[in-house]
Amino acid sequence: MQWDQAEREALRSGGAHLIDPEQLAGLHVDAALRGLRTAGQVIAVLPGRRLEKPPPPSGLLAHLESARRQDGWPGAHRHSPESLITGGTWTLGGVELPVRVPGLVRAEPPEHLHRQFATGAHLLPQRLSFTAAQTLVGCPLHWLLQHALDVRTADVAALPTGDRMIGTLVHAVVEQLVQQRWDDGVGGAPLRPPTDEEITSVFDRLVPQFASELDLPGHAAQRADVHDRTVRSLRTLFAGTARAGLRITGTEVRFSHPLTLPLAGGARTIEFVGSRDLDLRDASGRPTVIDLKWSRSRTRYGDLYETGDAVQLASYAWALDQAESLAEPAQVGYFLLHAGEFVAADRELDPRRRTPMDVRDSWERLTRSVTTALDQIAEGTAVAGRRSLLDGANLPLDAPYSKRRRALDGARAAARSEGQVAVDSYCATSEYAQLCGMTGDFR
Numbered sequence: 307m308q309w310d311q312a313e314r315e316a317l318r319s320g321g322a323h324l325i326d327p328e329q330l331a332g333l334h335v336d337a338a339l340r341g342l343r344t345a346g347q348v349i350a351v352l353p354g355r356r357l358e359k360p361p362p363p364s365g366l367l368a369h370l371e372s373a374r375r376q377d378g379w380p381g382a383h384r385h386s387p388e389s390l391i392t393g394g395t396w397t398l399g400g401v402e403l404p405v406r407v408p409g410l411v412r413a414e415p416p417e418h419l420h421r422q423f424a425t426g427a428h429l430l431p432q433r434l435s436f437t438a439a440q441t442l443v444g445c446p447l448h449w450l451l452q453h454a455l456d457v458r459t460a461d462v463a464a465l466p467t468g469d470r471m472i473g474t475l476v477h478a479v480v481e482q483l484v485q486q487r488w489d490d491g492v493g494g495a496p497l498r499p500p501t502d503e504e505i506t507s508v509f510d511r512l513v514p515q516f517a518s519e520l521d522l523p524g525h526a527a528q529r530a531d532v533h534d535r536t537v538r539s540l541r542t543l544f545a546g547t548a549r550a551g552l553r554i555t556g557t558e559v560r561f562s563h564p565l566t567l568p569l570a571g572g573a574r575t576i577e578f579v580g581s582r583d584l585d586l587r588d589a590s591g592r593p594t595v596i597d598l599k600w601s602r603s604r605t606r607y608g609d610l611y612e613t614g615d616a617v618q619l620a621s622y623a624w625a626l627d628q629a630e631s632l633a634e635p636a637q638v639g640y641f642l643l644h645a646g647e648f649v650a651a652d653r654e655l656d657p658r659r660r661t662p663m664d665v666r667d668s669w670e671r672l673t674r675s676v677t678t679a680l681d682q683i684a685e686g687t688a689v690a691g692r693r694s695l696l697d698g699a700n701l702p703l704d705a706p707y708s709k710r711r712r713a714l715d716g717a718r719a720a721a722r723s724e725g726q727v728a729v730d731s732y733c734a735t736s737e738y739a740q741l742c743g744m745t746g747d748f749r
């Protein structure tokens with residue numbers, strides 16, 4: 307059980323003696339080792355991996371081996387699974403079991419990329435978020451399953467972990483820092499950046515809530531790395547926006563505006579909804595929107611910006627346009643939290659002299675692509691995005707990244723020339739990969 311600071315204080319004031327997670331883990335290891343050292347024979351089964359690198363043996367096993375060596379134990383006998391089988395019999399520690407090797411069954415991926423259904427008019431949405439629109443353009447089949455048919459994994463399987471969890475944590479740190487420094491007198495956060503101590507204090511406060519696994523034993527190095535990176539990165543974020551004279555005037559700003567799509571079956575008005583990470587204003591009141599990304603790629607977002615395919619930024623600029631009828635569209639950019647860098651045309655933020663993105667063109671291309679995908683669904687067809695892309699380029703499902711990248715670049719250029727946009731589908735995190743045939747025992 308992990309307690310947060312307030313809970314720890316409440317428990318201590320009630321007389322509880324709390325030990326920290328490292329001490330607790332140490333006690334568990336000591337108890338387990340004491341028990342195992344008294345055993346005459348210990349059989350440890352180490353899990354293997356079929357497609358991945360096997361993990362190293364557990365720390366407990368390493369401790370046990372070294373403790374038993376001190377007891378004068380000759381050493382471990384390691385057996386591979388195959389070495390335990392003779393003929394049709396598996397033997398270990400005097401126990402025998404008959405074994406048989408089942409015949410190889412080769413499953414084939416589904417042949418048809420598209421899913422056909424009678425008519426899909428009833429599946430058309432009333433409401434679309436930016437994320438759903440991006441999914442719809444990248445993989446209409448994925449959108450159909452997730453948003454139109456509501457086929458979802460259990461909530462527990464969707465608990466964020468890894469980079470997604472850290473991204474959520476750092477977004478929350480930014481939001482909290484802006485809120486606690488908010489000055490109604492200026493309608494936003496002061497231009498003075500927060501100190502490293504302020505960032506650390508908010509980070510420490512939010513870890514138990516957003517990324518409690520960083521507090522688990524064995525995660526101290528990762529926690530320290532995420533902390534140091536967050537402090538460095540947010541220092542750059544706040545100092546950079548202050549230097550550019552941009553005051554943060556909102557975080558996680560929700561919007562909802564009607565959007566009319568010229569579908570083949572007749573114009574359809576939906577609610578387009580979303581939330582902008584950071585709204586900023588310069589001294590003249592001109593808006594800028596910055597989207598925060600915890601991404602390890604340093605080129606992906608620069609490429610999207612420069613090719614005008616950063617449709618997320620375009621949708622945020624469109625939303626501001628709807629709210630304020632701007633003469634000039636809002637300025638847009640990304641801040642890459644992992645690298646601590648801006649991707650923007652404003653040279654005070656990003657010195658790479660980028661040409662400002664044409665957000666209105668990008669938004670029009672996005673809405674055309676959404677319209678095309680919805681027309682297909684209304685006619686009863688949903689295409690599996692990545693599979694379609696690979697088949698179009700004559701590539702197998704397990705084509706190397708470089709070839710898939712080239713195929714996607716080609717698809718993006720083709721879509722651009724048709725006034726549309728191509729979006730990569732996120733198959734690596736898709737829950738539907740077995741349904742469309744992107745994964746499974748096909749190789």
Ligand code: SF4
Nearest residue numbers: 445692733736739742
């Ligand atoms: S795995 Fe990829 S192609 Fe298949 S449904 Fe998901 S996003 Fe679409």
